Amino acid sequence: EAQVTQNPRYLITVTGKKLTVTCSQNMNHEYMSWYRQDPGLGLRQIYYSMNVEVTDKGDVPEGYKVSRKEKRNFPLILESPSPNQTSLYFCASSFRGGRYNEQFFGPGTRLTVL
Amino acid sequence: AQKVTQAQTEISVVEKEDVTLDCVYETRDTTYYLFWYKQPPSGELVFLIRRNSFDEQNEISGRYSWNFQKSTSSFNFTITASQVVDSAVYFCALSEAFGETSGSRLTFGEGTQLTVNP
Numbered sequence: 001e002a003q004v005t006q007n008p009r010y011l012i013t014v015t016g017k018k019l020t021v022t023c024s025q026n027m028n029h030e031y032m033s034w035y036r037q038d039p040g041l042g043l044r045q046i047y048y049s050m051n052v053e054v055t056d057k058g059d060v061p062e063g064y065k066v067s068r069k070e071k072r073n074f075p076l077i078l079e080s081p082s083p084n085q086t087s088l089y090f091c092a093s094s095f096r097g098g099r100y101n102e103q104f105f106g107p108g109t110r111l112t113v114l
Numbered sequence: 115a116q117k118v119t120q121a122q123t124e125i126s127v128v129e130k131e132d133v134t135l136d137c138v139y140e141t142r143d144t145t146y147y148l149f150w151y152k153q154p155p156s157g158e159l160v161f162l163i164r165r166n167s168f169d170e171q172n173e174i175s176g177r178y179s180w181n182f183q184k185s186t187s188s189f190n191f192t193i194t195a196s197q198v199v200d201s202a203v204y205f206c207a208l209s210e211a212f213g214e215t216s217g218s219r220l221t222f223g224e225g226t227q228l229t230v231n232p
Contacts, residue, residue, distance in 0.1 A: 031218045040123065042205060042222035050218060058219065090159065094218070103209075103220055105159045 002027045004106035006091050012112045013081055021076045021109050023091030030096040032074035033103070036060065037088040046089075049074055050096065081113045116141045118208050120223035127196055128231050135191040135226045137206030143167075145211040148182065148189045149220065153203040165189065167211070196230045203227050 004025045013019055025032065033048040035058075045058030049068040063085055065077040074093075078085060091106040117140040127133045139148065150162040163173065165182050173180045177197075181190045193200055207220040 033219060035222075040224055042118075042120075042224045043207075043220070044222070045219050048218045088157065092220075102161070102164065108157050108159075110157070 002104070004091055004093055004104050006089075006106040006109050008109060009107060010110050012114065014114050015082055016080050019078050019081060019111075021078075021089060021091075021111070023074045023076065023106060024072050025074075025091075025093040025104070026072065027093060027095075027104065028071065029093035029104070030071070031094045031103075032068065033058070033092045034064070034066065034074070034076045035090045035092065036085075037090065037108075043090065046076070081111075083113050085111065086113045087111060116143075116146075116208050116210070116221040118206050118221055118223035120204075120206055120226050122226045123224070124227045124229070126229045126231065129198060130195050131230075132192060132194050133196050133228065133230075135193075135204050135206075135228065137189045137191065137223055139187050139189065139206070139208050141208060141210070143210050143212075147209045147211055149207040149209070150180065150189075150191050151205045151207065153205065153225070155202070159205075162191075193228075196228075198230050198232055201228060201230045 007022045030051050034046040035043040037043045044060045046064050047058050047066040049055045052068050052071050055066050089109045092103040094103045119138045146167045148165045152160040170182050177194045179192045203225045205225045206223040209220050
């Protein structure tokens with residue numbers, strides 16, 4: 001089944017404790033992205049990757065890191081999480097030049113930073 | 115820069131009422147794509163529709179219909195005879211159609227929380 005998976009789905013952590021949220025897709029998509037969703041702000045892009053070893057900042061990259069060592073994986077790293085990073089996070093993937101630029105979303109990761 | 119505005123933060127209706135969710139967008143691109151997503155209380159994003167900027171035909175799918183008006187930069191979504199299961203957050207989104215980074219991002223509106231009461 002074609003899908004984007006994220007782990008963990010729920011995470012409660014404390015300020016400053018490094019964490020990684022994994023994202024994997026099995027559709028051989030070139031593009032992958034991370035978004036965060038906050039009330040009243042919709043979804044905002046954090047980082048995106050156009051292919052292996054090619055990443056770039058989105059609209060709200062501060063406090064986050066990403067890497068793209070393999071085409072299927074695009075982990076989101078919070079090296080020193082802070083309470084303002086409490087949010088719902090979505091990973092997405094798409095084909096380069098895909099019809100209608102359709103993005104496929106993962107199920108979301110709800111992160112709470114205490 | 116692209117921008118999507120959903121001015122209605124929350125809407126509450128009674129079952130069987132019709133309801134329209136507004137979406138206004140800004141872009142310098144002449145060709146682009148517009149989307150609507152539904153986010154039920156379980157949290158996942160459910161794709162509803164996409165529309166090309168060069169196709170201004172309105173679309174109907176069951177109780178759902180979409181009105182795309184390029185002249186007013188709007189892409190409104192109407193639910194006819196609403197049901198309790200329609201209760202969700204609805205997002206409008208915009209994507210550039212061409213260019214090196216096309217397909218790499220969606221610009222989302224703020225979302226509209228729709229509550230349908232029995």
